Amino acid sequence: MRQFRVACLGAGYFAQFHLEAWRRAPQAELVAVADKNREKAEEAGVGAFTSTTQMLATTQPDILDI
Numbered sequence: 304m305r306q307f308r309v310a311c312l313g314a315g316y317f318a319q320f321h322l323e324a325w326r327r328a329p330q331a332e333l334v335a336v337a338d339k340n341r342e343k344a345e346e347a348g349v350g351a352f353t354s355t356t357q358m359l360a361t362t363q364p365d366i367l368d369i
Contacts, residue, residue, distance in 0.1 A: 307365040315343070337357075
């Protein structure tokens, strides 16, 4: 089974549901979160970014969850 690299844009209230769903998906690897509030992005426990462009260039995800 192929493992997909997932990055999320936003770390607000509703993003928590997205992050949890990706963590439960066996074929997904959550690699990064971007949010203007770096501390919120860091709470996800994966790569934290304040720039979407930098996150995409650095992590090269297969999926971007917006």
